[in-house]
Amino acid sequence: MTTIAEFSDQPRYTIKNVSAMTGIQPVTLRAWERRYEALSPSRSGNRYRLYSDRDVAVLRWLNSRLQGGVSISTAVRELRQMTEQGQWPEAVAGGPSLSGGRAAATPAQISRQLYQALLRYDEVEAANLVRQSLASLELITIMQEVLTPALVQIGEAWYRGEIGITAEHYASAFVRGRLLALLQAYPFRKGAPYIMLGGGPTEQHEIGALMISVLLRSQGYHVEFLGPDLPLDDMVEHARYEKPQMIILTATTRETALNLERMQEKLSRLRPAPIFGYGGFAFVYDPALRKRVPGIFLGETLAAAIEKTTSLLPPPAGKPARAAKLVRQAG
Ligand code: B12
Incomplete structure (x- = not known):
């Protein structure tokens, strides 16, 4: 059993990501926020809404109450009464997820998967993981919490003699290539x-x-x-x-x-x-x-x-x- 309180409250997902993860339209998400104060997502530097894993869990729970025939205002009131007493509802599983059925993962999980994909020389999977990160995480998080730890792990595995220099070169060439593509995708001002x-x-x-x-x-x-x-x-x-x-x-x-x-x-x-x-x-x-x-x-x-x-x-x-x-x- 997992309660909603156990999910991270780190701001992470855009409204588009959250819509894809929960199946709730962006217009509805904004209306729930404005009319019922169902959530108060953080704002990024450029003022876009950013939702946490906990927000997503709350939205899934609200959605499940609606499917059970409860109105949104009642569901929000129920949630508020519980949280005011220091209790949180149990998390509801499922809902449409981020990319092609892949469950939303933490940066550390994506980083570990990237490390393993690179060791297998699996470029398709490695590229998918980078794409998944770009769709759901801030750039700084991708750099510091996904790409850097994967490279450090590769360096350590090489140092311990577990992998050859070829694997290390392949991994850094892959990361370098993705970063160059990203750099060139931004307008030159x-x-x-x-x-x-x-x-x-x-x-x-x-x-x-x-x-x-x-x-x-x-x-x-x-x-x-x-x-x-x-x-x-x-x-x-x-x-x-x-x-x-x-x-x-x-x-x-x-x-x-x-x-x-x-x-x-x-x-x-x-x-x-x-x-x-x-x-x-x-x-x-x-x-x-x-x-x-x-x-x-x-x-x-x-x-x-x-x-x-x-x-x-x-x-x-x-x-x-x-x-x-x-x-x-x-x-
Ligand atoms: C990939 C890699 C290589 C590749 C680089 C490919 C490329 N195109 O970049 C190659 C194979 C060329 C290479 C060569 C060597 N490498 Co090398 N390499 C690595 C590895 C595996 C990853 C490095 C990396 O890109 N990390 C990602 C970056 C983002 O992380 P970072 O550098 O730690 O940076 C962090 C901070 O320092 C900071 N930061 C980074 N840049 C900047 C810049 C600014 C302005 C600021 C403010 C902050 C900042 O932000 C990052 C996140 O916190 C590391 C392993 C490791 N543990 O890091 C070894 C490592 C860096 N390499 C190391 C060594 C020893 C070498 C070689 C000397 C090996 C050799 N005997 O030939 C040569 C160096 C030759 C040279 N003169 O530069 C050592 C460095 C130790 C040291 N300080 O001396 C490491 C740590 C491995 C180890 N455990 O021994 N390497």
């Missing part, structure tokens, strides 16, 4: 604050930088992703002509982190001088490196990097970007 992004000299890891590029582009910034292993002088020359407002370089290894020591000084000779921000695993693993690299350390997580970057730049004009056919292209 020339007039918006301009950020150049990539890996520092000798860096071969590029997935963290790609994730930040996708997240910033989704917020409407003009982001140029330049790939890994960028020579500093060449980048400074590029920046001299292109005049970005900000340059972000990432470092996973200590060697790359130390290679970033002179970037701030080189950039300070440009007019106007771009802001120099950096981050990545090397600075999380060894925080002392932050003292050695002049510039702005952007934080330990992708979410922190986005927050810090957006606080340093003017906001992009207009609405946050929407990816063209995001789910179909990237999935």
Whole structure:
């Protein structure tokens, strides 16, 4: 037996997802909210309603009461009376689910399934899981809670000698490909604050930088992703002509982190001088490196990097970007 209280109250699903999961039309969902205060979903940064697994469970329960002949106002009153006494109804199973009958899964579950699909070299299943994530989760959640843990698990399995380097390369190539498709699905906004992004000299890891590029582009910034292993002088020359407002370089290894020591000084000779921000695993693993690299350390997580970057730049004009056919292209 599972009560509705046991479901997560993390905001996660759009109204369209919830409609697909419960079979209740968006117009009805909005009316239940407005007239009966059946639910109060959170709002995303761009003001879209976001529902949690608990909200979905509540909606399924309300629907089952309606099918039992009770009016919506009575069902909502029943629910309120129970919750005011600290009780929750038992969850009702089923209803149409997210994608083709697949039950709504948590990010951790999707991540584990993705890890297993990648180890089997099952590209169709891996692509389906990414598509499922894009339809139901926020981008930042997909990056931090689905893709990153799957890659870390792959890295650990390789380290323990359980999988070969081929499997590890296949998995990172797959994730890299999905992220590039996503990046290109967002409109390229020339007039918006301009950020150049990539890996520092000798860096071969590029997935963290790609994730930040996708997240910033989704917020409407003009982001140029330049790939890994960028020579500093060449980048400074590029920046001299292109005049970005900000340059972000990432470092996973200590060697790359130390290679970033002179970037701030080189950039300070440009007019106007771009802001120099950096981050990545090397600075999380060894925080002392932050003292050695002049510039702005952007934080330990992708979410922190986005927050810090957006606080340093003017906001992009207009609405946050929407990816063209995001789910179909990237999935
Ligand atoms: C895929 C992978 C590779 C691929 C990369 C492919 C590609 N195109 O990107 C390849 C095969 C090339 C590779 C090479 C190597 N790798 Co490697 N690799 C990995 C693996 C499995 C996943 C890395 C990844 O993309 N993670 C996803 C990202 C998003 O996660 P993350 O880097 O941890 O980032 C988090 C934060 O740091 C932060 N973040 C990330 N970027 C940024 C940027 C900014 C600005 C900010 C603020 C935050 C931020 O957000 C993330 C989420 O919290 C990890 C395993 C692991 N445990 O992570 C090893 C790992 C990173 N690799 C490692 C090593 C040692 C190597 C090699 C030296 C191996 C070798 N002997 O040749 C070389 C490095 C060569 C070089 N000079 O760069 C070590 C690094 C340890 C260290 N600090 O020295 C790891 C941790 C494996 C391990 N357990 O030993 N690798």
